[in-house]
Amino acid sequence: MPTPAHSSLAEPLTYRADQALAPGTLVRVPLGAREVLGVVWANDLPAPAAELAVQVRPIAGALDGLPPLDDHWRALIGFTARYYQRALGEVALAALPPQLRTLTSVQLARRLKRQSAAATVQPGTPTLEALSGEQAAALQAIEAERGPFLLFGATGSGKTEVYMRAAADALARDPAAQVLVLVPEINLTPQLEARFAARFGAEAVVSLHSGLTPAQRLGHWLAAHLGHARIVLGTRVAVLASVPWLALIVVDEEHDPSYKQQEGARYSARDLAVYRGHLSGAKVVLGSATPSLESWHASTPAPDGPGRYQRLAMPRRIGTAATDDPNAGLPRVRRVDMTRQPKGTLLAPPLLAALTERVGRGEQVLLLLNRRGWAPVLACGDCGWKSECPHCSAYRVFHKIDRTLRCHHCGFTQRVPRACPSCGNPDIGTLGRGTEQLEERLVELLAEVRRPDGSPVQVLRIDADSARGAGRLEAQLAQVHGGDVDVLVGTQMVAKGHDFRRVSLVAAINPDGALYASDFRAPERLFALLMQAAGRAGRDAASGMDSEMWVQTQHPKHALFAALKTHDYPGFAAGQLKERAEAGLPPFCHLALLRAEARTQEAAQGFLNAVAETAAEALAQGELAEAFSNLTWYPAVPLTVQRVANIERAQMLIESPSRMALQRVLAACQPLLHALRASAEHKAVVRWAMDVDPLAV
Template identity: 40%
Template sequence: MCSTSALPQVSSSASIVRVVLDVPLDRWFDYLNPGLTVREGNRVVVPFAGRQLVGIVMALATETDVPEHKLKAILQVFEDVPFDAATLKLLRFCADYYHYPFGQTVLASLPLRLRQIKPAVTRKMWLYQLTQAVPVDFVGKRQQVLAKVIARLQQGECSEAMLAEISAGWRKAMQLLMDDGFVSRREVIATRPSLPASDQAPTLNDEQAHAVNAVLAERDRFQPWLLFGVTGSGKTEVYIRLLQTVLAEPQAQALIMVPEINLTPQLESRFRSRLSEFPLVSLHSHLSESERLQNWQAAQSGAARIVIGTRLSVFTPMPHLKLMILDEEHDTSYKQQDGMRYHARDVALVRAKQCGIPVVLGSATPSLESWYNAIGDQGQAMAPARKPTYRLLTMKKRAAAQAKLPKIFCIDTTHSPPEAGLTPQLKQAIELRLQRGEQSLLFINRRGYAPVLHCSACQWLADCRRCSAKAVLHLRQRVLRCHHCGDEQPVPVQCPSCGNPDLRPVGQATQRVEETLQHMFPQARVARVDRDTIQAKDALTTLLSAVHAGEIDILIGTQMLAKGHDFANLTLVGVLDTDSALHSPDYRASERLFAQLMQVAGRAGRGDKPGEVLIQTAFPQHALFAALREQNYAAFADELLEERMAMQFPPATHIAVMKAEAADYHLVHAFLSDFSQAARDYVQAHATSLPDLPLIYEPVRPGIAKLNRMERGYVMLQSAHRGALQQFLQVAVTWVRTHPLQAKIRWVIDVDALEY
C-alpha cells in the first residue's frame, strides 16, 4: 500500500530550515527560523540572490555548515503542505534518474498558484446539515423557500448545488437557520458535480471480460498490464469496469492519463456519465490557474476519486491511489521535451511500483519498449532469452458486434497523380460518401496552407528568421509562421532575393486541403480540425458535437483526430501524404508512422457501416504499407524489434543525450567536444573495473540545428545496461557542473531521449 502520510510536525524551536528552491542548483538551502511555526513540507518565502522565492521545507535542524553571519531568515510560512511522503519519494527518484535539480523538479510539479508568493486561494464549497429540529412555528406561511430548504436538510447533508436546485434564494433562508443555530456547515474543496447516469452499460465480450477479470485478480499488488486492443475493441469500457470495482473500496482513488488535451473532454464526459457516483476532476493546460489549483487540491485531499490528466498529472498527490491507467501509452506526448525530460509512462510505472498497485497501459499500437517488455522471449529476436515484465492482454475484435475493422488500400500516386492534393480515386470515394449521407475524414499532419513558399525564378524558399527551419504559409492570416518557435512575418509581395513577384505555395497543408474540398464539393459541410481552429477553450468539444450530430460531412484533421474519437457515421479515411516519414533519418520514424496510420485508420467503420481507408503514396509496395493492409501490429512490431536488436537501438539498449545550446555555436561545439573527450577518457580508464560503460559518440547537430536563435548540438551515450549508464551519468553531471563553459550555455541530459 502506498505510504501517503503527511510529513511530520516538528517543533518550532528548530533554528535552521532547509529548503529546496526552483533554481538550477541541486542542493538544499539553509535559512534561519525567526520564531515561526514551521513543519516539513510547508511552502515558505525566502530571500535568494536579491529576490524572493517560494520554496518547500525539506527538513528542520539545529545545526548548519553555513557561517551564521551568512544565513538569512525565512520571510513567510504558508500553512499548506503540498506533498505527502510518497509524492516526494517519487520526485526524488525522478530528479536522480533524469539528473535534474531536485528543487526544480519539486516546484515544477506544483500548480502555478502554489509557486506564487501569496496564499493559494481557491473556491471552497460548504456542506450544510441540521443540528437540531426546527420548530414548526419557525416557518411563516409565505416562507416557501425556507420550508423547502428545511425539508431537504431533513433528508441529510446538502451541498450548495443541491440547495441551488430548490431556489436561487436559498442562501437567505440558510442564513436564518444558521443565525438561530439550527444548521451547521463544514468547508470542503469544491468539485464539479457528476452527470446523472445515462449511458447503459454494454455487455462485455469474452476478450473484454478476460481483461477486466485478470487485472482485478491481482489488484492488490504492483503489476504492469499491456492492454493491446485493436481500434474500437472497447478499451475504454474495460477502464470503466476496472474503476467501478476498484473505487467501490471506500476512499480509493484512480489516475487516468491521456497523452493530449483534446482527448480529455470526451473521456471525462463518458466517465462522469458512467461513474457518476465518484467525484472526478481533470488536470491539463487548458484549465485556468484557478481551476487547476482547485482540481489539484481536490485530488490531494482525496475529495476527487477519479483524476483524468495529461503527463504532469503523474505527480499529483493522491492519498488513496489504487489504480493507474495510461491510455494511448505509445504516444510520444507523454515525453516532456523541456525542463526535466521525464517520460510520464515510465514515471507512472515507478509510482505504481512504489504504491504496490496495478498499472494498465492501453494502446492499439503499443510502443516497442512496452511490446518488448510484454512479449519477453516470445519474439524471434529475443536473445538472450528474457521473461516478460508486463502481462499482455489482447483484444483482437471490435466491441460492437456489427463493427468490423476497415479495409485499407494504397493508391499509387506515380500512376494516379493527385490533383490539388487528391487522387481521382479518393475524390470518387468522397463523392460516394456524400451521396450515402456518410462522413469522411482526410488526414494530413501539417497545419497551415502550404509547408513552403517558393520563388520559381531563383529557387528562394521562405525561412524562419530564428530557426533553421522553413516558415509555413498561413494564407488566410497572410503570414509566414514557424511551427517550432512561433515567429511570424508578413508574406512578401515579391521575392526578397531576386524581386520576382510570382511566389507560389508548394505542398499541401490543412488550410489548402479545406479550400480544395470547398471548391470540389460546394454542397458539402467541411470542417478543419487543427491547432489553429481549436484555440478557444470549448472549440473542439463543440466541433465534435457537430460531427456526432451529423452536421459535418468532411473532416480535415491533423493527428488531433487520429486517435480516441468515435464517429459512428464515419466510413472513409483518406491519408494524403505520408512518404516523407518513410525516409526520415530517425530510426523511430517507421514505428511512429505505422502507429499514426493504424490509429487514424481506426476512425473508420466503428458503427454498423463498413469502413474504408485510402492511403496516397508513391511507395505502395513498402513493407510498412504491406503490414498496415494486413492490420497486423504484432508481426510488424516483431520485425521492427529484430532490426533494433541487430542495430543495437532501444529497446535493445539504453541511451542518454547530452544536449547543449547557445547563441554562438563555437561555445556549443567546444563544450560538447570537451565532454565527449572527457567521457571517452573516463570509459577507457575504467574499462576493466567498471564493465558495461557506455559508448560515447562524437558531437553532432540535430535536424533543426538552430531553434529560436539558439545554436544546438548533442552527444549521444549508449549502453546495454541501464544501471551502468546511470552510474556514468552521475559522474558526467559532476564534471559538467565544474566545466568553465557550463555557465555560458544551456545544457541538459535527456535520459531515454525520443528526439535529438
Template identity: 55%
Template sequence: MPDAPAATCRIGVVVEAPQHSGLWGALDYLCAQPLPLGMLVRVPLGRRVVTGVVWSSTGSAGSGDQAEVVDKASLKAVLEVLDGLPPLPDAWRQLVKFAAGYYQRSLGEMALMVLPPELRQLDAIQWGRRLKRLNKAMTEPSVTDPSVLPELTAQQQAALAQLAEPGDKPYLLWGSTGSGKTEVYLRQAQRALDDGKQVLMMVPEINLTPQLEARVAERFAGRRIVSLHSALTPAQRLRNWLMAHYGHADLILGTRLSVFTPLPRLGLIVVDEEHDPSYKQQDGARYSARDLAVYRARLEKVPVILGSATPSLESWFNALPEAEGGTGRYVRLAMPARVGDGDMPRVRILDLSRSPKQLRGQEPPPVARELLDAIAQRVEQGEQSLVLLNRRGYAPVLHCSDCGWKSGCPHCSAWRVFHKVDRTLRCHHCGFTERVPRACPDCGNTDIHPVGRGTERLEEQLAEALPQARLGRIDADVTKHKGALEERLADVHAGEVDVLVGTQMVAKGHDFRRITLVAAVNPDSALFASDFRAAERQFALLLQAAGRAGRDADVAGHSEMWVQTWHPMHPLYQTLRSYDYADFAAQQLKEREMAGLPPYASLAMLRAEGKTQQAAQEFLHAAVQAVQHLADDIGGITLYPPVPTPVQRVANVERAQLMIESPMRPALQRFLSQSQAVWLELAKQNRRSGLIRWAVDVDPLSI
C-alpha cells in the same frame, strides 16, 4: 511580511533552483520548531522570498556528521509556514526524488516545477483566504447508482478477470481501436472507487480530456471529478489540484503533469494511448509521464494499466515473455476484436505511380481520382470521410521560380509556413510571423507560389473537387481558441460535416460513429526519416486513423482505409493491410536489436545551445574529453561525436547534441550522475565563448 519566529532547530528545504545552479539538494534553514516533512514554507533565497518544501528534519544532509558542519549562526530562518495545507506525502517526495535523479535535474527544480504555479506564489495570509473559499466550495458529493452499464464482451470480461487477480506487475491493455478499452478502464475504476480509493486517468493531449471527462461524468454521476491540464486557468488548476491533494476528488483526469499529483488514497493509475510521444516532456525536466506512472504504481503498490492499440515498442518488449525474447515485466491483456464483432476497415493501397502522369510543371492533385470518387460516393450515401494530412497551414513554403527564393525563417534553419487565411508566413518553431510579400524579396517577381500542401490547402482543393460536400477541418490553427475544438467535434458528431480534413489531432481517441472512409494522402514522408522511431510512429498514426472508421457496427462491413503512396510495397504498408501489430513489432524489434537501439540499449542526449554552432559544439567536444575516463572506468559507455540537431538554429540560437549509449541502464545512470558536476564546471568556463545553456535528455524520443 511578519517577523520570523525565534529559530531553534534546523531543517532542509528544497527551493526552485535552475538545473545548473549547483543547488542539487536541500538548503538549511532555521525554524522555531520541527516541521513535518512535505510542509510548504516561505523562505528567503538571496534577495527573494520563495516557496520551498521541507525535505529533511536535520538539515540538507538529512543526518549524520555532515549536517553539523553548518554553523547555525550563518543560517536564515523560515519566514512563514503554509498552515492548513496537508504536508506533501512521503510517496510524492520519493517520486520527485526519483524523477530528479533519473532525469538528471536538480531536486528543487523538479519538486517546485510539478506544483501549481499559483501555489508557489501564495504567502501565508493569501493561502488562508484561499483555504476558506476552498472549504466553502467543498461539500461531500453524493454517490449515486451508476447508469445502465453496457454488456461486456468476452474479451473485456477476460481482461477484467485478470485485473482482479492479485499481482504487482503493470498491465498492458493491447486492444484494437473500438475494442472497448475505455469500458475496461471504467469498470476497473469502479472497483477502486468502491474500495474508497482515488483513480488517476491520464491522456496524452488536452483535446482528448473533454471527451473522456464527459464519458466519466456520465458513468460516475455524483462522484467528484477534476481535470488537470495546461488549458485550465491558474485558479482552476490550483483548485482542482487541492481537491485531489485533500482527497476530496475521486477521479483525476489529466495530461502528463498529473502523474505528480499528490493523492492520499490512490488506488489505480490508467495511462491511455500509452505510446503517444506527448507523455514525454520536451523541455526543462524531460521526464516520461508514462514511465513515472509505472514507477509510482510500484512505489504505492497500486495497479497501473497502460492502454493502446499500438503500444510503444518498449512496453511491448516488456510485455513479451522471456521465451519470446522479451522481459516479462508486464502482463499483456489482449483485446483484438471490436465491440459488436465489427471488422476493421479494409485497407486499400493506392499506387500513385500508376496514376495518370501530370504535364511538366503541373502540380499533381492532392487526392487521386479513384480516391476522390470513393469519397464522393460516401457523401452521396450520407456517410462521412476523414482525410488525414499531418501538416497544418496552406503550404510548407513559398517559392520564387525566377531566382529560387524560398520563405525561410530569418531566425531559424527552417521554412516559414504559408497560412492563406490570414495571408501570413509563420515559423512553427520560433513563432516569427510576417505578412506575405507582394513580390519576391530578392528579385521582385510577383509570381511567387506555394510548394507542397497543408491541411488548409487540402481543404480548399477538396472543396473545389467536391462542391456537393460539406467540408470541415480540425488542426492546431482552427482549434486554438477556447471551445473551438468542442464546437467542431460537435459538428462532426451531428452529421453536419461530410468530409473532415485533419492532422493527427483527429486520428486518435475520438469516437466518430458515421465515418466509413479514412484516407492518408501523404504518408510517405515518414518512411525514410533518420529518426529510428519514425516507422513506429507512422504505423501507430495510420492504424489509429484507420480506427476512426467503421466504429458503428451498421457501417463496419463496408468501411475502408485508403493509403496514397509511391511505395506500395513498403513493409509498413503491407503489415498495415492485416492490422498485424505483433508482426510489425517483431520486425522493428529485430532491427533495433541488430542496431543496438532501445529497448536493447539505453540512450541519453547531451544537448547544448550557443550563440554560434561552434560554441555549442566546442562545449560538447570538451564535455566528451572531460568525462571519457569516467566512461572507461564504468565500461560499456559509448560517446558519439557531436552533431547539429535536425533543426540546428531556432530563434537565433544554435543547437548541437551528442548521443551517449550503454547496453545497461544502471551504467548509463551512474555515468550521467558522475558527469554532471564536471559538465557544470565546464559550462561555466564556456559562457564566455558563447554557450547559452545545456541539458541532458534521458531516454530521448528522437536522435
C-alpha cells in the same frame, strides 16, 4: 527550491523552524530578497557547524491547513530528479500548481473552505451494458493479478469501458481510494472527462493539464491532494500530482510521444506511471491499439522478452459477431499507388469517387494530412529563392487565409511578398501541400455534391491553427459529433482517441515523408498514426456500415503498408524489434542526449566535445571506470533543425547496454558540466541540458 540542474544551485537548502515540521510540509522561505515556496524534504538533518549556524535563516511560515505531501509523492519526485538528471527542487516545484506560490494564508484558508464544501458525493450505481468476453477476461486479470498490465486492444474494442470498470472496482474496495487516468493531449481530456463524470458523478472527477487557468489548476490539485476527487484525469503533468490514496493508474494511448516532456525535466509520464504504481502499490494499466515497442517488448514473455508486463489482448471491436477473421469489424485498407496518378494529383480519382459516394449516403469522411498551413514552402522558379526563416534553419510555411509566411519554430511572421525578394519575379509559387490547401480544394471538388437532404456538403478543417482560441476545438468537435460536418480535414490531432460514430472512410493523403526519415522511431510513429487514424472509421458496428482506410503513397509495397493492410501490429512490431536488436537500439540499449545551445554552432559542439574529453579524463579511472567503459560517446552534431530563434543547437549521443552504468556516469558528469559552463572558454554557451531516454536522436 526550484533550482534547475544547469544552474549553480541544485541541492536542497537548509532553514530553521521554531517547531518540527513534518516532511512534505509546504512552507514559505526567504531566498535572497524574495520569499518563495518550498517543501520540507527532511527534518532530521544534523546541526550545521557553529560558523554556519548563524547563516541559517528561519522559514517565513508554513501553509497551515494543508496536509503534508506524503512519502510516496516525495519518493516519486526524488526518483524523477535522479533518473532524469534534474534538481530536486526544480521537479518538486514544477509538480505543484503555480498559484500555490503566491497565495496568502487567508486566501489558502478560503480555498480549503470551498474544497470542504464541495467534497464529493458518492454517485449512484449506473445501468451498465454487458461486457464482451474479452473485456470481462481483461477485467478479471486486472482484479486478480498484480500487473503492470498492457491492454492491447483494437480501436473500438472497448478499452475505455475496461478503464471505467477497473476504476469502479478500485473505488468500491476502498472508500478513500483514488484513480489517476492519463491521456496524451489536452484535446482528448474533455470527452473522457465527460464519460467518467457521467459514470461516477461530476463532483468525483477533476482534470489536471496546462490548459486550465491558474485558479482552476489550483482548485483541481487541492481536490486531488485532499482526497475529495476520487478520479483525476490529466495529461503528462498529472503523473506528478499529489494523489495520496492512489489505487489504480491508467495510461490511455500509452504509445503517444506526447507523454515525454520536451522541456525542463524531460520525463516520460508513462514510465513514471509504472514506477509510481510500484511505489504506492497501485495497479497500472497501459492501454493502446499500437503499443510503444518498449512496452510491447516488456510484455513479451521470456525467452524473447523480459515479461515485466502482463499483456491483455482485446483484438475485436465491440459489436462484432464471433468469427475466425481477426480483422472483423476493422476498416478495409486500400493502397493507392500515386506513381500511377497524373503529376500533381491531390486526391486520386478512385478516392474522390469513394469519398463522394460516402458523403452522398450521409456518412462522414476524415482526411489526414499531417502538415498545417497552405504549403510548407513558397518558392521562386526563376532564381530558386525559398521562404527560409531568417532566424531558424527551417522554411516559413505559407498560410493563405491571412496571406502570411509563418515559422512554426520561432513564430516569426511576415506578409507574403508581392514578388520574389531575390530577383523580383512576380510569379512565385508553392511547394507541397498543407491542410488549408486540401480544405479549399475539397470545397471546389464537392461543390456539386449533395447530402441526402439535398443540402451542400460541409467541409471542416481542424488543426493547431483552426482550433486556436478558448473553446474553439470543443465547438468544432461538437459539429462533427452532431453530424453537421461531412468531410473532416485534419492533422494528427484528430486522428487519435476521438469517437466519431459516423465516420466510415479515413484517408491518409501523403504519409510517405516518415518512411525514410533518419530518426529510427519514425516508422513506429507513422504506423501508430495510421492505425489510430484507421480506427476512427466504422466505430459504430451496430449501424452495419462498412468502413475503409485509404492510403495514398508512392511506395504501396513498403512493408509498413503491407502490415497496415492486415492490421498486423504484432508482425510490424516483430520486424521493428528485430531491426533494433541487430542495430543495438532501444529497447535493447539505453540512450541519453547531451544538448547545448550557443550563439554559434562551433561553440555548441565545442562545449559538448569538451564534456566528452573531460569525462574521459576524470571518470575512465577509479570507481567509475567499469561503468564508463560500458558507454559509447558519439561526436557532437547539429540538430535536424540546428538554428531556432538565432540560437545554434547541437547534441551528443551517449549509449550503453547498462541503464545503471549510464545513470552513474551521467550523475558524475553534472559537476563537470557546471564547471565547463562557468569557464571562460565556453562563455558563448547559452544553456545545456540532458535528455535521458530521448524520443528522437
